[in-house]
Amino acid sequence: MPDLLLELRSEEIPARMQRRAAEDLKKLVTDALVERGFLYEGAKAFSTPRRLALHIAGLPARGEAVREERRGPRVGAPEAAVQGFLKSAGLASLDEAQRITDPKKGEFYLAVIERPGRETLDVLAELLPEIIKSFPWPKAMRWGAASAQPGALRWVRPLQSIVATFGPETETPEVVPFEVGGIAAGTVTYGHRFLAPGPIEVRRFDDYIQALERAKVILDADRRKDVILHDARDLAFARGLDLVEDEGLLEEVAGLVEWPVVLMGSFDAAFLDIPAEAIRATIRANQKCFVLRKSGSEDLAPAFILVSNLLASDGGQAITAGNERVVRARLSDAKFFWETDKAIRLEDRLPKLDNIVFHEKLGTQGERIARIAALAKELAPLVGADPALAERAARLAKADLVTEMVGEFPELQGLMGRKYAALQGEHESVCAAIEEHYKPVGPSDRVPSDPVSIAVALADKLDTLVGFWFINEKPTGSKDPYALRRAALGVIRIVIENGLRLKLSEHAFDAYKRLVSAVTGEETESAAFPRIFNSSDGNLLAFFADRLKVYLRDQGARHDLIDAVFALPGQDDLLMVVRRVEALQAFLETEDGKNLLAGYKRASNILRIEEKKGGRAYDALPDSALAASGEPAERALAEALAGAAATASQAIASEDFAGAMRALSTLRAPVDAFFQDVTVNAPDPKLRENRLLLLNALRAATRAVADFSKIEG
Template identity: 35%
Template sequence: MAEQPLLIEIGTEELPTRSVDELARAFAAGIVDGLAKRGFAVSSESAAVYCSPRRLAVLLPAVAAAQPDQTIERRGPAANAAFGPDGAPSKALTGFAASCGTTVEQLQKLETDKGAWYVFRSEQAGQPLAKLLPDVIGEALKALPIPKPMRWGDHDYAFVRPAHWLVILHGSDVIDAELLGLRSGRDSRGHRFHHNRAVAIADAGSWLASLREARVLADPAERRARIRAEVARAAAETGGQVQLSDALLDEIANLTEWPAAIACAFDDDFLRVPQEALIMTMETNQKFVSVLDAEGRLTRHFIGVANIDSTNPAEIRKGYERVIRPRFADARFFFDEDLKTPLIDQLETLKNVTYQQALGSVWDKVIRVAELARTIANRVGVDAGATMRAAALAKCDLMTRMVGEFPELQGVMGRYYAAANGESAEVAQAVDEFYCPRFAGDGIARGRIGQVLAIAERIDTLCGIFAVGMKPSGNKDPFALRRAALGLARTLIESGLSLELPPLLAEALAQLPDAALAAGLPKGKDGKAPPLDPAARRSELAAELYDFILDRLRGYYADAGVGANRFEAVRALTPADLGDFDARVRAVSAFAGLAEAEALAAANKRIANILRQADPAESRGSVNPALLAAGAETALHAALSEARGALEPLLAARDYVATLKRLAGLRDPVDAFFTDVMVMADDPAVRANRLRLLAGLRESFLQVADISVL
């Protein structure tokens, strides 16, 4: 029989909103994997993944009615043990043949690079898809990522939600199966309100269209496109523009099967509450879409997306406006109550909040961050007094009612409360921005005080948590230290602040109590930690932290299209200033595009190998021109001396691109030197002089990066 489309649909009660897409992808992957293991020519690329709040489905465009015929191979005894000294088959060989239902003469010999074995091969006809598919679906269901399966009725089976229908069609034929207490058929279900009855599916290829006629958009991409269009239409009625994030769109799509947007409004008085709080309330609690004006300010309008194309949308609008009113009233109450207490008055209450047992309270952390921020501010010419004030305020909003309700608003509410208390615009902005970047793709703090605080906060977090022995392990990172390290590195690079990281790590570690350092000491086999040497422990942690932070930059540059070898060429020098590190990476990337790059990288690698194998004492010191032979050796020395003079101002200005371009001009004399000169000469003085010449050449390149890595 020719290949035909295969449809598998499982209908359920409403699925968990945030799990629908993941479950659908996992289900489709399980079906494809199960069929592929059984020899069917299917692939994940061809599988169409469908889902809605009440169904998971996969449609494969072409699946054979049976698996291909299979060659079965069983391996028996090794050839060198298959016959006795008299040439008679061994008991192992005759027993193997008998177990295969054949004779020794019918066995074949398999030759491999690891020896020879006797094998039995037979042809087995492929089994029908209809016989294999129930097991394939059962395996896919068991493999789904369901943390807490639900049971219903008095059945033994469990699933993410109670299941109510099962459709399995190969072309127009129903494949018989019983899963989750359901017998398969061709009856799907339409929209719960618009078409609350069975939908007979004629064949697998018409399933999507049949459901669309029953007011179900089973294609998640089509559903999302309709939501965007509907929301845009409703927003046009208000004269505003919508703020619809991908995350909110996903949630709405997984709540609706036939989405219809309805424009709504709330009382103007609520607009005096910070718009971030109102938007958070709408999106988190009600899945409503906010409407902004041309300047990005929240308007009194919002949009609800219903799962029904109502004949009386005014009633739905009333319901949406009714449910949002108490939510906004709560937000207004929280805001008004928080304003009654100056933000700085919350600082003292942070003493009652434990940050980490060995590291003390959040108040203790604020003190450490403020001191480190003061040091950084003085180094980069930022107002230290304003920085200290912002540091003192930065975590105070954690104790407010609004942040207690919406932890995502920490920093944002601190900015509003600080401004309301009369703090300067710079300080208020820094209270918010020191959390930046909050997530992947988020920008760093824009203001200088915010940048200083972001650096100090992350350094203290990294140092403290590493010190107590809770650094990331595998995929476990409860304190989000990888994100903190990347945020720190990005801020140091993208802010343009010139700061050396190792001294800052040392200063942050110096503020930690010895008890925190002792808490993280590794215990021996006897379960006891060695005596604490505070200085040694701090030095060890500083080195470990610096490496950890640099490791985060590998992914940062990979995302920017910088090859790993270019990153490693700079990392080999471990520059202390990450802004300087970045300038070197960009210079190496520019150098790698030059015609001379490959030859000079190879020459540097060769020089590094020569110097590594030679006596280090021979390569130390200055070159003696009197010992240079005329020709390539003298020419390289002259070219290198001339280049060094030109490099000094370039290196002083950190113009690494120009530095490497100038060094690229040495390619011809370097090539000539290795062609005409024997470095390891018999005369010890000549050999040492040539090693010093090569050491000087390599040292010139190492002022930017180790290009031998390229």
């Protein structure tokens, strides 16, 4: 079957945009084809710094004919409805429609639309220009004299040529006939800008990819990454060194070269006095180079790996020398920053933070640090930390933001603070907390485990969350400019993975009081706090619940069980919520649990109907004497409910959630027997009411564990 080859060659595409653009191109073209009824066998997109390419295999040469029946309005319908039907069906008049009689709905019009199959080449010529013109680049530009014209082509960088061919493997493919922005599709592309700048005639994908290889272009970005990684490892090994691998940098560098050539440069060993992280940040950020370690050691070596896009006649000596000069200059700057920063103690930098606004409605960084320090001191005993150390660490945690090194490399915040704190003799836990209080910054990032780090990290994140809820700057949809979802998930992971018992509402309220006092200068009343933390909609507790769902879903927990637990009052002890959810999920996976849930649903449905019908709630206790005089199954359920409810409540009080589930499991048999042997709607009004109260007692017994109405199934 025929294949499509499409190449869009331009000036250099930013590395960060290439992979996404290739996937967008594949999706846009394949979706458009499928929408028109053209199925295919496979598709793959490619990107280099100067081109996007797409290969779609197994397209039909011609689309299938389409026959569609479209029902129209009733005979005699208003003229507007008739005209709308004719237009949508492509009919000139009602004479071209059929009249169909429906026994129930009467006579109506029916259009039978038959479309012959179209040539795939024609369809491609129609859809490809539209996709190119509307391509979703994050940033695009216009160029040349035509750029001033309305509707001028916009592309990430000036588009230079288009290759578009379609045809079977055994025949010479045809050029897809279209043009965009004055550039006509053809069969000519170009290889490497410097190593093979001449034109290349291509016809189909296999010829195309081989021709590019000969012209010093590796089309596949993953293959370029593989070449860079293996050549870098081999070159480092040959010099007795180890490569410090960096996936993000590898992805970026593979997007900067079409023909990767790996070289090694060096720098003065005296620069190794600079912290390794600063050396790596300098070389990575400024030169897109990889650092090296001494073999079998964590110590950096005075060498680096660079990736050139040229196969130079001198073996890359001039390229390496140029990179070495720049690295030397950058490391000299870093050394100056390091030496300058060491001369000033962290606490002496704090006054500068009083002049840096954290948020216009939340005060300065200095004011925020004071709040975090006070909250960290209060949290410290609850997480096993020394209050004085927690307060000291919180005071110094943000001081490195005004250092020269962090000003140059913001990604080193926290890490440089730890190093400066160690140099001035701070306690080891204080040093660790300065770096770790930002953690975790992602789902794969480690959680702080030192008690002082935990206290400061929790205080920092709680102050942030309460603050932005106080000023009503909550995340909306996909927008979360202040990373509040990450902060909430960080609190959850710190609490759960360290097994901490904390009442979130209490500590959030402490943060709230300090925040209001700092921002408004007034004391706050506790009555105002529920608006932020535990009111019904859009509150911070609900936000934590949503984030907890995300966390637990990744652990295999059900979201409805989390809802069922959070529906109970006072559920702000995250560790206990998790343990209760785990016990509930284990219970509901048993036959007893499944049957009890079914019994609960049946009882709840009966009560809802009767309460709506009678306009009253059956929320009183059942009459045990009346139940004892009833059916055997009725007596058995009343006795089982009394015992199970008491046992479950005691187990919950002692935080034995598995024990509470075992108590509820004893209800399975009596509930089954009750629904099988007892008529709830008895003729005797008193007996009927008491039986409804028994069902309510079942509902109440389960609420000791969770709100079963929130559970699916």
